[in-house]
Structure formats: structure tokens, C-alpha cells
Amino acid sequence: MRDQIYAAPLPEVSGFAFDEAVARVFPDMIRRSVPGYTTIIPMIELICARYARAGTRLYDLGCSLGASTLAMRHGVKQRDCQLIGVDNSEAMLSQCRAYVEADSASAPVELVLGDIRDQAIDNASVVTLNFTLQFLPPQDRQPLLQTIFDGLQPGGVLILSEKICFNEPEQSIQEVLHHDFKRANGYSDLEISQKRTSLENVLITESIEAHQQRLKAVGFSQALVWYQCFNFVSMLAVKV
Ligand SMILES: C[S@@+](CC[C@H](N)C(=O)[O-])C[C@H]1O[C@@H](n2cnc3c(N)ncnc32)[C@H](O)[C@@H]1O
């Protein structure tokens, strides 16, 4: 279904929420809004194939409709792996359940309706935060990353994808190109501007350096950028 949530002028633009209306159009919305999303999903599969370890858990935190969860599930070839997808949006998770049931891969998937800040991470080889950390209040990010680091086995990885910000003048250049990407995907100036308003104070971006510093602070020895398109990146943090 096509995303037309911000197509008509709204008397008041409320804060962005992952509700029923967003869940219905989410695959179209994220594909047309996030440069590189359609590349990042298959690469998550490939990264999981490399880093999953037999007998471990793989977590997808903020799994939405399960695009990243299913990529992880298809990547895992190792024995006795278990996937855990977590999301606090009921609308997202109920749709996700249907997609997981319709999927043919064999690794077991548990879906948890809950807050990722309350999720225990244990015996993990891969944890994915694919455009989810950006929605947490900044002060909650380091404690979550610490929980993830502590729950990873040695050699385990965190895949962290985020919208990011830059110092000027780069910020303006990257932002204009991101809006060009949205326009090229059929979004009008009104849609771009109303969505932008709705994301204010909801999606809080940080710089690549801020992300890398925090990943190092919680203990990751490597925090490398494996993908960037305009103001969207995906990082790979490795626990030695
Ligand atoms: C941009 S979407 C993630 C997209 C998804 N990972 C993918 O690859 O298609 C962000 C998701 O994080 C969820 N989310 C945001 N804050 C959360 C929290 N504190 N606990 C659990 N889920 C959260 C939202 O409900 C939403 O489904």
C-alpha cells in the first residue's frame, strides 16, 4: 500500500508514531524515505551469515514488520540459532507475526511485544538495531548499548543503522540530497515538510563520531561504517 499519510494538508501535524496507519504502509514508506534501505536489508542477511554462531541468539530490536528479522533468519545457516524480534508497537508486531509465519526459513523466531530497553540480551552472536536507536531519548542509548555489549559472545556483532547529522555546511548538503531522494520517489514538498515536522523531537539524530565514541565507550573494539548514503549510515560494531 502506498504511503499517503502526509499527502493532504493537516490542520496540525502530530508527533510521528508507529500506529496502525503507519504499519499499513510501512514497507512503502521506509523504502521511499531511507536512501539505501533496500541495500541494507540484504547486507544484514550476509553479515548474519558471517557472524552468527551455532547455539546462540540473534536479536532484532525494533523489528517493525520483520524485514530485518527475516533477512537475519535467511542469513543464519548455523545450527541451533534462535531469533528474537522485539517491538513495542502492537500494530507493527501483529503484521510482523503474519510475515514470519508466511516465511519459509527454518530458524525459530520469537516475537516480543515490549520495550527494547527492558529486553534481556543473552548468549547473542548478532544484534540488529536497524533505524531504531534514533527513536530512543539520547540518555537511554548508552545503557541499551551496554546491555547489548554485555549480552554478546566474544566475536559477536551489533549492526547499527541510523539517520545521522553533520556539522554545517555538510548537514545542508546531505539534507537537500535526502529530500531529492524522497522527491524522486514521488513524495511532494508538502509530504516532505509535514513528515519532517512530525519527526521533530521524535527521531533525534547524532553524528557518526558520537555513535562511534559511544560504541567504544561500552566496550566495542571496532565501530566501522560499512554503508552510507547521504545522511543514513549502517555501522558494524565488533566485540573481540
Ligand atoms: C524505523 S522502524 C525499524 C525498521 C525495521 N528494523 C526494518 O528493518 O524494517 C523503528 C521501529 O522501532 C520500534 N521502536 C521504537 N522505539 C522502541 C522501543 N523503545 N521499544 C521497542 N520498539 C521500539 C517502532 O515501533 C518501529 O517499529
Ligand SMILES: O=C(O)C(=O)C[C@]1(C(=O)O)C=C[C@@H](O)C=C1
Ligand atoms: O528522516 C526521514 O525523513 C524519514 O522518513 C526516516 C524514517 C526512519 O529513518 O526511520 C522515519 C520514519 C519511518 O520509520 C521511515 C523512515
